[in-house]
Amino acid sequence: MIKPRPRRGGGRPTLADVARKAGVGAITVSRALREPERVSEDLRRQIQAAVDELGYLPDPNARALASARAEVFGVLVPSLTNNVFAEVVRGIYDSLSAGPFRIQLGNTHYSGLEEERLLQVFGPQRPAALIVAGIDQTAASRHLLEKAGCPVVQVMEIGSDPVDMMVGFSHFEGGKAAAEHLIEAGYRRIGFLGARMDPRSQRRLAGYRAAMEAAGLFDPRLVTTTPVPSSVTLGRELFRDALAKAPTLDGVFCNNDDIALGALFECHRASIAVPKTIGIVGFNDLDMMEVAFPSITSVRTHRYEIGRRAVAMALAAIAGERPAERVVDLGFELRRRESTAR
Amino acid sequence: MIKPRPRRGGGRPTLADVARKAGVGAITVSRALREPERVSEDLRRQIQAAVDELGYLPDPNARALASARAEVFGVLVPSLTNNVFAEVVRGIYDSLSAGPFRIQLGNTHYSGLEEERLLQVFGPQRPAALIVAGIDQTAASRHLLEKAGCPVVQVMEIGSDPVDMMVGFSHFEGGKAAAEHLIEAGYRRIGFLGARMDPRSQRRLAGYRAAMEAAGLFDPRLVTTTPVPSSVTLGRELFRDALAKAPTLDGVFCNNDDIALGALFECHRASIAVPKTIGIVGFNDLDMMEVAFPSITSVRTHRYEIGRRAVAMALAAIAGERPAERVVDLGFELRRRESTAR
DNA sequence: CTGAAAAATGGTAGCGCTACCATCTTGACG
DNA sequence: CGTCAAGATGGTAGCGCTACCATTTTTCAG
Structure with missing residues (x-):
């Protein structure tokens, strides 16, 4: 007799559980959650009911693995206690808290080498976007940013040669x-x-x-x-x-x-x-x-605004829009x- | 004829590539990376060479899915710009940057409801540990923390009824x-x-x-x-x-x-x-x-020290050690x- | 009513890794 | 020299989800 080994996961409901309960295919549940407009009104309601009843929450790790894209914004700043960057991070955070994206923070300690190391750590995760402070990345960092395969926003400064996009001031x-x-x-x-x-x-x-x-x-x-x-x-x-x-x-x-x-x-x-x-x-x-x-x-x-704008630009790029301007100067007063x- | 569809992943080297190159089984590579002492000196060197040559970096998402545990510390603070919490986060960050753990930051904006929401978001990721500010979680938040299945450290304050562990002062x-x-x-x-x-x-x-x-x-x-x-x-x-x-x-x-x-x-x-x-x-x-x-x-x-100590306690708990004290009072001067x- | 296109749904095959167990090597010991 | 435990290595089967394509159902022009 085959004994059904207990699920490794620990018994939290999965997509398949929801699909079974709603009497539909797993993929339909997946779609109902990600692209509701592609599923009929009826099924959508049925699936939502099953989700609510089971208290289903999608596993972000599985999602990231299957789609080769994590719903994570990587944010690299040189300091966490410097109020200036704290404000930028707050702007980023506030703009992102409505959506599905999580924030992963990296502290470079004003070190180019540490920045490289962190980009190495962030890269394999396939983040949805990267926001990095400054425009003076090392050649290696720049290369990592270029091949990251996601929108990149350099913040706090502007220059003539963005990796992808920039928001800041002179x-x-x-x-x-x-x-x-x-x-x-x-x-x-x-x-x-x-x-x-x-x-x-x-x-x-x-x-x-x-x-x-x-x-x-x-x-x-x-x-x-x-x-x-x-x-x-x-x-x-x-x-x-x-x-x-x-x-x-x-x-x-x-x-x-x-x-x-x-x-x-x-x-x-x-x-x-x-x-x-x-x-x-x-x-x-x-x-x-x-x-x-x-x-x-x-x-x-305008630190807070820089954070907000950086996220707005990244989200637009994720949505496939071409930015009107790659470099945004928010000025100073x-x-x-x-x-x-x- | 079966056409080998191009890899979805985008061609970055995988464990299997390393294993092939090193002439060993995939699982041995996995072990060499995570528990080097369980692999013979010889193979370890061979595998390391293959890793270096291919520039292999493990995929944290796959790892998290397979092991049902993400190498992520979830950190919840009420404010990012308040210097007090920024110092705690810096302490956490500095203690963690040596290891494999990433940091995922949540800003509760001093709101119990937002804290609940964030715990809902963090939970399905199966973080390695959770660090939360304060001891006044709502009943729902407390419940989420209790069933998180990972070490939990409440910081900045102490009280008589920790969810798991506490570091702070009165x-x-x-x-x-x-x-x-x-x-x-x-x-x-x-x-x-x-x-x-x-x-x-x-x-x-x-x-x-x-x-x-x-x-x-x-x-x-x-x-x-x-x-x-x-x-x-x-x-x-x-x-x-x-x-x-x-x-x-x-x-x-x-x-x-x-x-x-x-x-x-x-x-x-x-x-x-x-x-x-x-x-x-x-x-x-x-x-x-x-x-x-x-x-x-x-x-x-002692904000910075609180951050450091919280991480130390969480890491000890992850390593399976029973803490000498569940509640650590770092005092004030x-x-x-x-x-x-x- | 027919046929073709569009919409809705589902099945299969992984994503890259690790848990679990099986197998194979050593070498200590009587 | 055989026995057995400990150590080293590997194979198999998923983790929970989505991409890709196939199938079914609906819609609508002619």
Whole structure:
């Protein structure tokens, strides 16, 4: 006698169970679930009833294996705690939570090698789309993205050579706008404070430099950077260093808002008047910039919107639509506040 | 003549390809990859060579289907942008990046219903472990967690009734310690400023209340809360409201550091002396608390460590070890700073 | 009413891997 | 030198689903 070995799976209902209960073929159930319009009204109702009664939930692993496509968006960001990327991820997440797609997150730690490793891990899963931060992938990463066989969206930056699609803004222009604003406001010895100095920071620095050179104000001693990750604490230290190096400093463009906040606190502590003695500009425009005392001028970037747009573009591509534009520039806005109101 | 239909998969090498090339059975390759110690040195080398040459990468979907277990950690947090959870996720991520496990992130938006929905989505995938924030799951969520058939770690809080395991600290005790510190420092009309008021905030409030009542200082007019999500901007508003409601206010325990920062900025703006006129205590101890001017007393919580420990416990459980303790209290530390140094 | 096209449904054969059990090799031991 | 346990390897049969094609039913022009 053949003993029907207990199902390995653990007894949760399968497509076949639903099909049996509804009195139809398994494939019809599959279709009713994925392309309801191709199944007659009658059967659809019958199948839905069976699904509800059994509490059937499709097995995503089996589905992925059979269709050679997982309902997963792979998302690669350089940092999870940096508010900037957290906002992008939130935008991605909110746009995806309505649909069937799951999100698999990868943290590259700002490392090209780690990015490659993660792409190697994501690839075999055959994700429905990949969203990666930045445009400075290594050659190997780029190759992995190109042969991923799914839509790819590079976010946070724009450039002329997308792997597939891009949503972001120009960090160069952002840095330039910030420096130009300080120059217009009457500041002359304007420093640049930068932490981590990833490629985006580098381009903001380049924008700053372009503006300063155009005004005949550039001086390498005004630039203070460190590869150390950014923090408010570091902002204070960078500001101190900058002031020690260039005592006539009268303004700072900070690589990001954390550093700007650290600089502001140091000014308070050292009784340096802001904006009178020193003007401060941040980057990203976190909510606290508005509330700070004095409020801090910053370059607002549209992180959440970038996440949303990236998903919209990826979904359109999955649906087979050709994008109107492969590269979308969401721009930035300079928010003028008290810290530069001289 | 039978025409060998092209492989659906798209031609990437499979286990069978590796087995053929190495001249061994498929199952041996599978073993060599998963339990190398059970395969002889010779074959292992031979197989590794074939793997390298073909660039073989196992298909995680097929693996998950065959073994009824996906190498995925499901992580559910109420917010992606709240730095507190971002740190926990980072801890989880860093502990997992060495191994084969992928991370699938879910954002519950502080909603019990959304949490249920996400558990429904995660369940059929048969994750290797689930990590969820908080201990206030709905009955349905709790049931889903119990029958998930994998280790479950509830993080950020502790309680007496874990689904499986817990890592966190007592928010009640944290709130109590903060209030007691203000009382000891000589403040009397100590307000509570709270945003969002999720269950953890509620328990911090309860701790504050217990300390205030013990000292005979509790007054409901001192408590200012809102269901609105927390932000620095909101901190300023809450502080203003609190002061309007209780003009004799001489201290505030803020639900979190964003609010504390907003309160501090409002004090600057209104020329209220800190710590002389008003004492301020935050919660979580983000890096900026130390740098603020004046530096802000806060309750340091070990978010990153919570993430790491949660993973360690889950991995141990997967390996079949019985945990020494099902509930791990990682505590907190009150960091005394200038904002309460009266 | 007929025939052909379109719509609805189903059967078969995998997707790439692992669980389970069977077989074959070793080598320790009396 | 035979016996047997332990170790190494392999074959078979799925996991639960979908792609592909075949079949049946319906629709509608002529």
